[in-house]
Each structure stands twice: as structure tokens, then as C-alpha cells.
Amino acid sequence: MNKHKGRLVLYTGCSGVGKGTIMKRLLERDPNIRLSVSNTTRAPREGEVHGVHYNFVSREAFIALADADGYIEYAEYCDNLYGTPKAQVEEMLEKGYHVFLEIEVQGGLQVMAQYPDVLSIFILPPSMEELEKRLRGRGTESEEVIRRRLEEAENEIKVAPRYRYRVVNDDLDRAVEEVLAILHGQQDSQSPQHCGDNIE
Numbered sequence: 001m002n003k004h005k006g007r008l009v010l011y012t013g014c015s016g017v018g019k020g021t022i023m024k025r026l027l028e029r030d031p032n033i034r035l036s037v038s039n040t041t042r043a044p045r046e047g048e049v050h051g052v053h054y055n056f057v058s059r060e061a062f063i064a065l066a067d068a069d070g071y072i073e074y075a076e077y078c079d080n081l082y083g084t085p086k087a088q089v090e091e092m093l094e095k096g097y098h099v100f101l102e103i104e105v106q107g108g109l110q111v112m113a114q115y116p117d118v119l120s121i122f123i124l125p126p127s128m129e130e131l132e133k134r135l136r137g138r139g140t141e142s143e144e145v146i147r148r149r150l151e152e153a154e155n156e157i158k159v160a161p162r163y164r165y166r167v168v169n170d171d172l173d174r175a176v177e178e179v180l181a182i183l184h185g186q187q188d189s190q191s192p193q194h195c196g197d198n199i200e
């Protein structure tokens with residue numbers, strides 16, 4: 001067990017940007033990283049496992065925990081509720097792990113307000129065209145869902161300047177190294193070439 005309290009990391013990126021793939025690599029690279037498992041009312045996608053990818057809960061169960069002040073934050077996204085259970089995050093931080101909250105922007109802003117010292121990282125796509133291509137390539141969502149997620153992405157990217165760091169996922173290996181460098185404190189300020197300047 002580690003002696004020091006771990007870092008809380010707010011990790012956001014729009015749907016299809018590849019943040020899950022980056023996260024998988026981060027978990028392989030640094031044994032001190034843990035990913036917080038959220039509660040959601042969304043139905044599981046093929047291959048998703050309860051307790052690993054999400055805790056898939058009913059709307060009633062979700063709301064009961066919200067009423068009991070059991071979430072650090074929660075938000076509605078494309079008609080489903082998503083929330084970060086407080087107890088597990090606090091326990092992992094106490095144990096010294098760096099806890100990543102892979103959440104969307106409404107929840108991200110709630111976290112920033114509660115934890116001003118949070119290490120906030122926003123993963124950007126190289127362009128909106130590339131994002132659309134990746135979302136379609138995934139083949140897990142209907143046309144309607146893809147269209148809504150692209151609309152959400154445009155709104156979410158507007159919030160990226162509120163995050164302390166922005167990382168463009170144009171190259172997976174580089175993006176992983178960049179997030180690790182931020183986490184380990186080797187990068188004090190944002191490098192301009194990786195700010196997603198081409199995203200409007």
C-alpha cells in the first residue's frame with residue numbers, strides 16, 4: 001500500500017475520441033492508476049461487464065443513491081444517468097491510487113467546483129471529421145445515436161478550455177505518453193501544438 005494519498009484525475013473526452021483505449025494502456029503502464037467504475041442507467045453494450053465497465057442500475061436505484069448523497073457528481077447524457085459513487089473513489093484515494101474519473105463535461109464541471117486541485121485532462125480528436133469516422137467505425141450505435149453523440153461532442157469541446165490539460169489523440173502512443181507525463185508532473189504547461197487548435 002502507498003503512503004501518500006493518490007491524485008484525483010478528471011479525464012474527459014467526447015464519445016468516439018478513443019479515451020477508453022488510452023485508459024486501457026494507462027492501466028497497463030502504471031499500477032498505481034485505478035479507474036472509477038460509474039453507475040449508469042444505460043443498457044450494457046455487447047461485451048460490457050457489470051462491475052467492470054459500469055454498474056448497470058435501474059433509474060430507481062440510481063436516484064435512491066443520489067438522494068442519499070452517494071455521488072461525487074452525476075449527470076444526464078443522451079437520456080441516461082451516469083454518476084461517480086463517492087465511497088469507492090475516496091477509498092482508492094486513501095489507499096494511494098491515482099483515481100481517474102472518465103466522465104462527461106457536466107459532471108466534470110461539478111468535480112472542478114468541488115475539488116479545485118483536481119488534475120483535469122481533456123482528450124480531443126484531431127478533427128470533427130475524424131471523430132465522425134471513428135464513431136461510425138465502432139459500429140456499436142445506431143445512426144440516430146451517432147448523430148446525437150456528434151452534436152454532444154461539439155458542445156463538449158467548447159468546455160475543453162476549462163480543463164488544465166488538453167491532449168489530442170492523433171497518435172495513440174504519443175497521447176498515452178503525454179497523459180503519463182502530465183500525471184507524473186513532467187509537464188507544467190500546455191504545449192501549443194497539442195491544444196487541438198484545429199477544432200472549432
Ligand code: 5GP
Nearest residue numbers: 038039074075077082083084102103104107
Ligand atoms: P458511454 O455511454 O459512451 O459509455 O458514456 C457516455 C458519456 O458518459 C461518456 O462521455 C462517459 O465518459 C460519460 N460518463 C461515464 N461515466 C460517467 C459518470 O459517472 N458521470 C458522468 N458525469 N459522466 C460519465
